[in-house]
Amino acid sequence: MLEPESNTPIADEVDWSDSLTAYDKAHFTTYMRLLDASADGASEEEMANLVLGIDPAREPERARKALPSHLDRANWMMTTGYKKLFAG
Known part of the structure; x- marks a missing residue:
């Protein structure tokens, strides 16, 4: 299993913020x-396991909560957050 690249642990859910x-x-x-x-069409199980480092077989509830939360935040980053990231 691949581990997330950050040293910061993966949260069960991303806290939402407009910043x-x-x-x-x-x-x-x-x-x-x-x-x-x-x-690329990866399954939810693959994304939870390979990207978030959560084994959906051992932690199904955590995977079900973490994946959509992180995907929502990733989409926010691509539509809005990136502007704030590069604004300084």
């Missing part, structure tokens, strides 16, 4: 990997 958070900055690569995997 960039320290978690967003720490997990930017994770967000991009999720978007790429989703675009």
Whole structure:
């Protein structure tokens, strides 16, 4: 199993904010990997396991909560958050 690239642990759910958070900055690569995997047609189980490092067989509830939360935040980063990231 591949581990997430950040040293910051993967949260069960991403706390929502209309601003960039320290978690967003720490997990930017994770967000991009999720978007790429989703675009390539990866299953939810594959994304949870390979990108988030959550084994859906052992932690099914955590995987079901974490994946959509992180995908939602990744999409927010691509539509809105990136502007804040590069604005300084």
